Amino acid sequence: MLNVEQLRGPVDQSSKAGIPVSFVINGSRQELVIPPWITLLDLLREHLQLTGTKKGCDHGQCGACTVLIDGMRINSCLVLAVSRDGAEVTTIEGVAAGRDMHPLQSAFVEHDAFQCGYCTPGQICSAIGLLAEGRAHTRAEIREHMSGNLCRCGAYTNIADAIEHVMRQGAAAREAAE
Amino acid sequence: MSVTEASHIGRPTNRVDGPLKVTGQARYAAEYPAPDLLYGYLVGSTIAAGRITAIHLDLARSVPGVVEIFTHENRGKAAWLDRSWRDEVAPPGHPFRPLHSERILFDGQPIALVVAETYEAARDAASLIHAEYETAEHCTELERKRSEAYVPPEKRSGIPPPPDPRGDAEQAFEEAPVKISRDYRVNAEHHNPMEMFGTTCVFEGEGRLTIYDKTQGSQNAQGYVTSVFGLKSKNVRVVNHYVGGAFGSGLRPQHQLFFAVMAAIELERSVRVSLTRAQMFHIGYRPDNFQTVSLAADREGRLQSIMHDVVAATSRYEDHQEVVVNWSGMMYHCDNVKLSYRLAKLDTATPCDMRAPGAAIGVTALECALDELSYEVGIDPLEIRRLNFASKDENTDKQFTSKALHACYSEGAAAFGWNERKPEPRSMRERQELIGWGVSTGMWDAFLQKAEARAKLSADGRLEVSTAASDIGTGTWTILTQIGADAFGIPLEDVTARIGDSTLPTSPVEGGSWTAASNGSAVQAACEAVKQTLFKHARKMANSPLAAAELEDVDVSKGRIFRRDDPGRSLTIVEVMHAADLQAIEETGKVGPSLLQMTKYVSYTHSAVFAEVRVDEDLGVVRVTRVVCAVAAGRILNPKTARSQILGGVVMGIGMALHEEGITDHRLGKIMNHNLAEYHIPAHADIEDIDVIFVDEHDDKVSPLGVKGIGEIGIVGTAAAVANAIFHATGKRVRDFPITIDKLIAA
Numbered sequence A: 001m002l003n004v005e006q007l008r009g010p011v012d013q014s015s016k017a018g019i020p021v022s023f024v025i026n027g028s029r030q031e032l033v034i035p036p037w038i039t040l041l042d043l044l045r046e047h048l049q050l051t052g053t054k055k056g057c058d059h060g061q062c063g064a065c066t067v068l069i070d071g072m073r074i075n076s077c078l079v080l081a082v083s084r085d086g087a088e089v090t091t092i093e094g095v096a097a098g099r100d101m102h103p104l105q106s107a108f109v110e111h112d113a114f115q116c117g118y119c120t121p122g123q124i125c126s127a128i129g130l131l132a133e134g135r136a137h138t139r140a141e142i143r144e145h146m147s148g149n150l151c152r153c154g155a156y157t158n159i160a161d162a163i164e165h166v167m168r169q170g171a172a173a174r175e176a177a178e
Numbered sequence B: 001m002s003v004t005e006a007s008h009i010g011r012p013t014n015r016v017d018g019p020l021k022v023t024g025q026a027r028y029a030a031e032y033p034a035p036d037l038l039y040g041y042l043v044g045s046t047i048a049a050g051r052i053t054a055i056h057l058d059l060a061r062s063v064p065g066v067v068e069i070f071t072h073e074n075r076g077k078a079a080w081l082d083r084s085w086r087d088e089v090a091p092p093g094h095p096f097r098p099l100h101s102e103r104i105l106f107d108g109q110p111i112a113l114v115v116a117e118t119y120e121a122a123r124d125a126a127s128l129i130h131a132e133y134e135t136a137e138h139c140t141e142l143e144r145k146r147s148e149a150y151v152p153p154e155k156r157s158g159i160p161p162p163p164d165p166r167g168d169a170e171q172a173f174e175e176a177p178v179k180i181s182r183d184y185r186v187n188a189e190h191h192n193p194m195e196m197f198g199t200t201c202v203f204e205g206e207g208r209l210t211i212y213d214k215t216q217g218s219q220n221a222q223g224y225v226t227s228v229f230g231l232k233s234k235n236v237r238v239v240n241h242y243v244g245g246a247f248g249s250g251l252r253p254q255h256q257l258f259f260a261v262m263a264a265i266e267l268e269r270s271v272r273v274s275l276t277r278a279q280m281f282h283i284g285y286r287p288d289n290f291q292t293v294s295l296a297a298d299r300e301g302r303l304q305s306i307m308h309d310v311v312a313a314t315s316r317y318e319d320h321q322e323v324v325v326n327w328s329g330m331m332y333h334c335d336n337v338k339l340s341y342r343l344a345k346l347d348t349a350t351p352c353d354m355r356a357p358g359a360a361i362g363v364t365a366l367e368c369a370l371d372e373l374s375y376e377v378g379i380d381p382l383e384i385r386r387l388n389f390a391s392k393d394e395n396t397d398k399q400f401t402s403k404a405l406h407a408c409y410s411e412g413a414a415a416f417g418w419n420e421r422k423p424e425p426r427s428m429r430e431r432q433e434l435i436g437w438g439v440s441t442g443m444w445d446a447f448l449q450k451a452e453a454r455a456k457l458s459a460d461g462r463l464e465v466s467t468a469a470s471d472i473g474t475g476t477w478t479i480l481t482q483i484g485a486d487a488f489g490i491p492l493e494d495v496t497a498r499i500g501d502s503t504l505p506t507s508p509v510e511g512g513s514w515t516a517a518s519n520g521s522a523v524q525a526a527c528e529a530v531k532q533t534l535f536k537h538a539r540k541m542a543n544s545p546l547a548a549a550e551l552e553d554v555d556v557s558k559g560r561i562f563r564r565d566d567p568g569r570s571l572t573i574v575e576v577m578h579a580a581d582l583q584a585i586e587e588t589g590k591v592g593p594s595l596l597q598m599t600k601y602v603s604y605t606h607s608a609v610f611a612e613v614r615v616d617e618d619l620g621v622v623r624v625t626r627v628v629c630a631v632a633a634g635r636i637l638n639p640k641t642a643r644s645q646i647l648g649g650v651v652m653g654i655g656m657a658l659h660e661e662g663i664t665d666h667r668l669g670k671i672m673n674h675n676l677a678e679y680h681i682p683a684h685a686d687i688e689d690i691d692v693i694f695v696d697e698h699d700d701k702v703s704p705l706g707v708k709g710i711g712e713i714g715i716v717g718t719a720a721a722v723a724n725a726i727f728h729a730t731g732k733r734v735r736d737f738p739i740t741i742d743k744l745i746a747a
Ligand code: FES
Pocket: A054, A055, A056, A057, A058, A059, A060, A061, A062, A063, A064, A065, A066, A075, A076, A077, A078
């Protein structure tokens, strides 16, 4: 019988052991001392009370934990927080411009692009990232590039409607500007 | 007194909880803060049957931050008797009692809880726990237990057993000119709501607990906790304001609830326990099943005989039962019917209701078989369904309170373009892809359950309605707000709904598609009671313009109570309350099924599902490109949220058709694909066009609101419609769900 003690020993997990890091989270600078094994997701949810970012698997398989790091969408459950020292992090709590919801947030409400709402923050952050990437031009491309964000309630067609709506608005606005 | 101005009910209304959900402000069970919160992490057994002989905790205990480790050797005090562990919806048997003894009943059974100051410490320590076992023989393979199947001796409450046979199905089958007899199977499925099960148990002191739990029934969870731990009811409050999906998995209390509460009581501190995604595969699941459907018809396609036999999985310790075969006796007219339903015991956790339990698998088999029969007869698959329309429930010989199924067939077919269908399999294609069109009927109960609600109208015209219902994505917050607003002719903003709290008026668990009808009607009844009281006070006022009026003559709207035939004769709510010296009027309302009506009538929701698939001829890749789901569900309170419910059901039905399957290594008795990368659920790329139609259906008997419910009907029939479309596209019939590429290529 294999003895686990031979495999590994305990690590000091008490939260005092830590590494100093600094983030700009939703526009405000945070200086933190954190242990190296904390994921960005758990840091947000358990330590900073930013529970808008959801945990659906903890394995990079569902997209519920999607946040924007320096404007790029990323699964925060796969990121050790210390590895992103200095990053600018935007979560669902920070996507709105002041009191006005982000156009995608309003579009999600209008199109009923969710039911339980648990995948929703991840879907919205992912969609913001997608539109910024400029990769999606058609509904089929939206569907393809949003496939990392699962929705067990099956709101997919409404989510695609909401994103398409905002994508077209953006395109129209750009055309008008030109 | 009737509502003259139904301005909110029936309108596509945005969810009132929408802004909270899109901004991340809606809090789910594992997201509530508490001072000095501890974190619990569960350890699961690595064998499927046997007993623990030793469990080594030293290493785990030495992890800094670990506060306590609970095992069967030191678990906190809990009830001894079986019946103290039975929740509201428990099937017959011996409920699972976590850490009760060293016995192992299923793979992944929780054997220890590590509690630590941080989540990371608890998780790390959990990985250092090592158990030794004495294994016993196990069996997780339904096929091997099929011969030992039995008729469950004790029936599960609310689940009617199959009806007695009618006519002589065997003989009619023998004599009929056209017949088929086929075996079907829908493999085990797992609910996998996006939110993982979690409980934050806040230790308030003085024996009081506030428990934020992921559950479909705050009162069911509250009852379980008080009974298991012997606590006073007034000291335990369960809150489930927002529930990140559940689909049935939250009907019964799940492991994390027991563990969080037990640890909080023992340690006298607040504790949070969340299951991991992998651990969620070890709670209830949709049972694996073997089904045989035999159908016979005359040369025109009229059904002469229906036989449907099912063996479904259950656990060693409980007889989980569902209504699987009864549908086959009432969906179509047939004089000769024989239905049977048996269980077989496996070394797994007890299965658990999952969206349209029973119907989702039973109707799938029946509707595939009927499709096969239509080809044998040589008539259109939609036509055979119309031809065999049942105008009453022939299982019980009762009338339907309404059944607009013909409208579902015709409106669905028109929207889909069914007329253009070429009857021959493999007759439609575009380049590399074979195209197929399939159809199915769907059916689900329209229940009215006992429910209570409270309504409170304040002098300032604001209304609060409350009932201990849950909103698991179903739109309950919104429809209750709409009902309240219409009762008093006020804007939605003036109504506050309160749900998701065990201290509110009594509600059944949120399931069975009964919440809108039951809790909605209870809210309406409470509002009516408030109006009556308001009227009573209004009439009593000096020189009241309503003095001569009767209750039926008056209405309330926009802050006034007035005579309907002469709206000028009115009083403001403020005036009435002021005169009566009241700040608010508060009343309760109650609804329940009418036993008298039930002697004559039954109520069901119906649907017709049309699906188009495109199948890559060489690769066998199936795409579901279009679905039209036409539903007859009585009155639709909110077409926007109702449509979403159907969309969700259809998507899960596509999952059943093509993707979902819990895979067990039967040698080890272990589920192998316990994660979202290997247990496939539909993703964005899998879902193309879905069209939902609600046909007109008036029903004045089903519930006081005329509502039937729409939570489950979307999934029923969808998998069959897809499978039938795949046959039409390819000429290949796969009867073992999900229809994966390997099965389709091999067929
Ligand atoms: S929680 Fe990060 S991808 Fe699922």
